[in-house]
Amino acid sequence: MTTATTAAGAVPKRSREEFGGRWAFILAAIGSAVGLGNIWRFPYAAYENGGGAFVIPYLVALLTAGIPILFFDYAIGHRFRGAPPLAFRRLHRGAEWIGWFQVFICFVIAVYYAAIIAWAIMYTWFSTDHAWGEDPEGFFFGTHLQVSENPMPSFDFVSAVFWPMLIVWVICILCMGFGVRKGIAAVSMVGMPLLIVMFIVLVVVALTLPGSIVGLNAFFTPNWSALLEPGVWIAAYGQIFFSLSVGFGIMITYSSYLKRRTNLTGSGLVVGFSNSGFEVLAGIGVFSALGFMAQASGKQVTDVVTDGIGLAFIAFPTLISQAPMGALIGVLFFGSLVIAGFTSLISILEVVVAAVKDKLGLGRWAAVLIVVGGCAVISMLLFSTTSGVQLLDTSDAFINNLGIVGAALIACVTVAIVLRKLPVLVDHLNAISSFRVGTIFKVLVTVVIPLVLAYLWISDIITKATTPYEGYPLDFLAIFGWGMVASGLVLAVVLSLVPWSKKSALHSERNENESIQTGAIPTVSTKEA
Amino acid sequence: MDPIAIVMMIVMCGLIWGGLLASLLHLMKHPDETSGVLGAEPEPGDPRYVRTGED
Numbered sequence: 001m002t003t004a005t006t007a008a009g010a011v012p013k014r015s016r017e018e019f020g021g022r023w024a025f026i027l028a029a030i031g032s033a034v035g036l037g038n039i040w041r042f043p044y045a046a047y048e049n050g051g052g053a054f055v056i057p058y059l060v061a062l063l064t065a066g067i068p069i070l071f072f073d074y075a076i077g078h079r080f081r082g083a084p085p086l087a088f089r090r091l092h093r094g095a096e097w098i099g100w101f102q103v104f105i106c107f108v109i110a111v112y113y114a115a116i117i118a119w120a121i122m123y124t125w126f127s128t129d130h131a132w133g134e135d136p137e138g139f140f141f142g143t144h145l146q147v148s149e150n151p152m153p154s155f156d157f158v159s160a161v162f163w164p165m166l167i168v169w170v171i172c173i174l175c176m177g178f179g180v181r182k183g184i185a186a187v188s189m190v191g192m193p194l195l196i197v198m199f200i201v202l203v204v205v206a207l208t209l210p211g212s213i214v215g216l217n218a219f220f221t222p223n224w225s226a227l228l229e230p231g232v233w234i235a236a237y238g239q240i241f242f243s244l245s246v247g248f249g250i251m252i253t254y255s256s257y258l259k260r261r262t263n264l265t266g267s268g269l270v271v272g273f274s275n276s277g278f279e280v281l282a283g284i285g286v287f288s289a290l291g292f293m294a295q296a297s298g299k300q301v302t303d304v305v306t307d308g309i310g311l312a313f314i315a316f317p318t319l320i321s322q323a324p325m326g327a328l329i330g331v332l333f334f335g336s337l338v339i340a341g342f343t344s345l346i347s348i349l350e351v352v353v354a355a356v357k358d359k360l361g362l363g364r365w366a367a368v369l370i371v372v373g374g375c376a377v378i379s380m381l382l383f384s385t386t387s388g389v390q391l392l393d394t395s396d397a398f399i400n401n402l403g404i405v406g407a408a409l410i411a412c413v414t415v416a417i418v419l420r421k422l423p424v425l426v427d428h429l430n431a432i433s434s435f436r437v438g439t440i441f442k443v444l445v446t447v448v449i450p451l452v453l454a455y456l457w458i459s460d461i462i463t464k465a466t467t468p469y470e471g472y473p474l475d476f477l478a479i480f481g482w483g484m485v486a487s488g489l490v491l492a493v494v495l496s497l498v499p500w501s502k503k504s505a506l507h508s509e510r511n512e513n514e515s516i517q518t519g520a521i522p523t524v525s526t527k528e529a
Numbered sequence: 530m531d532p533i534a535i536v537m538m539i540v541m542c543g544l545i546w547g548g549l550l551a552s553l554l555h556l557m558k559h560p561d562e563t564s565g566v567l568g569a570e571p572e573p574g575d576p577r578y579v580r581t582g583e584d
Binding site: 022051052053055059213216217219220221222259261262263266267269270272273274276277280430431432433434435516 | 530531533534535536537538540541542544545546548549552553555556558559560561562564565566567
């Protein structure tokens with residue numbers, strides 16, 4: 001970090017860390033967006049919601065919600081140059097709590113996300129000798145995770161989860177400690193090309209399996225009548241929203257590390273379409289594999305199709321045991337999950353690290369050791385135990401639907417309707433970006449996106465309030481579901497009331513981007529020009 | 530594969546990967562330093578550069 005004297009010559013100010021260039025940022029942003037959901041959620045979502053016809057609501061959702069929210073996040077992060085609490089604080093003093101709520105969401109996701117990466121690391125190894133034998137489901141929940149019947153935290157540690165989780169956290173600390181350029185960007189510059197190559201090889205191998213055409217036929221055959229169902233459109237918006245890593249601070253944080261002149265919307269289009277491009281690739285790979293599995297077991301594709309943990313840790317092991325080159329498929333599939341998971345986890349953690357760093361004015365290593373080290377301890381205490389999987393399932397369901405959707409809804413409504421700051425963001429984007437935004441963007445962020453998010457949010461609240469999630473005990477859901485989200489809201493408000501110290505980024509870090517204005521070059525001094 | 534499934538595969542891949550290709554070409558045509566309404570302007574560090582919106 002360097003220091004410089006301001007134009008006024010009064011107070012020396014630090015400059016913020018920056019990405020080395022646009023491609024470092026784009027790869028880091030793609031690395032964040034391409035995560036586990038692209039691989040194990042999109043194929044199922046597309047298949048269940050119209051197959052080939054899903055492309056229509058999916059593209060509409062990408063263009064009317066995904067990319068506009070991506071631009072919205074970029075504009076806030078770049079214009080107000082900070083992690084979410086600092087960016088929202090600079091936007092308006094009363095909006096800081098929204099930033100802290102986004103930080104809380106990232107904290108919750110990070111502590112359980114590391115467990116899934118740890119499982120994938122072990123399954124990469126298990127793939128080499130089909131360690132699950134004839135019963136992948138029993139092996140996963142019984143032998144590997146040793147799941148207890150009582151979902152309440154047990155503190156009975158499972159060594160096969162604990163040690164790989166420790167490795168995940170140590171790698172995160174090391175990567176993030178080296179900073180934005182040498183750590184975060186470097187991981188994505190290596191990880192993303194590697195992920196793409198590995199996944200393309202996986203898709204090619206899957207396409208050569210007998211029955212793959214049956215799977216692809218099931219995946220792409222359109223069900224046009226599905227387009228008349230509102231649920232299919234909501235599913236498309238949900239898929240786009242959850243897979244793009246928007247609405248909970250990641251893109252705000254990453255764009256705060258961009259240099260003053262960065263083509264924000266041009267970069268955003270590449271990130272948005274890259275994320276969707278990878279999802280389509282995942283759909284082809286997964287359904288080729290499921291087609292083989294259906295044919296090998298004499299079933300229909302619809303009988304073997306699944307998503308999430310069931311797809312990765314039960315269906316794929318079954319397939320790996322049956323397929324020619326099964327070990328190779330396993331290593332490529334679980335290795336891809338590990339890399340996609342790592343680049344996403346680092347981006348999620350960076351929100352928390354940057355927020356604490358901004359508020360307290362800490363150095364990079366100090367912030368990383370405190371924040372990531374603290375997350376590591378909590379993560380391993382809660383998720384490397386025999387009750388970890390139930391807690392993970394519940395945390396994931398509540399923080400995604402109530403947390404992320406709620407935070408994005410609050411951010412859009414507050415910025416666009418309450419504070420009426422959208423024109424500032426539009427001017428900022430247009431001042432430095434090649435793809436111009438205007439009235440359509442404003443209507444989308446002010447009306448369309450809040451309506452879609454409100455529908456997703458309220459319908460999920462009603463569902464969870466009327467039916468206990470997964471049949472878990474009510475006291476468990478009250479503490480780790482509803483209570484967890486509510487405590488995040490309270491914590492966010494409390495943290496926003498803590499004053500910013502003199503050392504904090506608010507007072508000691510320059511924000512060169514505030515001077516960007518439309519239609520003029522306000523940075524040229526008439527005295528010196 | 531059924532003909533309609535092949536058509537939809539081409540449509541889906543064409544639209545999304547085509548969109549990716551188009552956005553890549555668009556970005557490469559528009560360098561950071563000259564994009565947007567501002568166009569080319571003095572960068573921080575240029576002797577003519579003075580911030581007017583200093584926090």
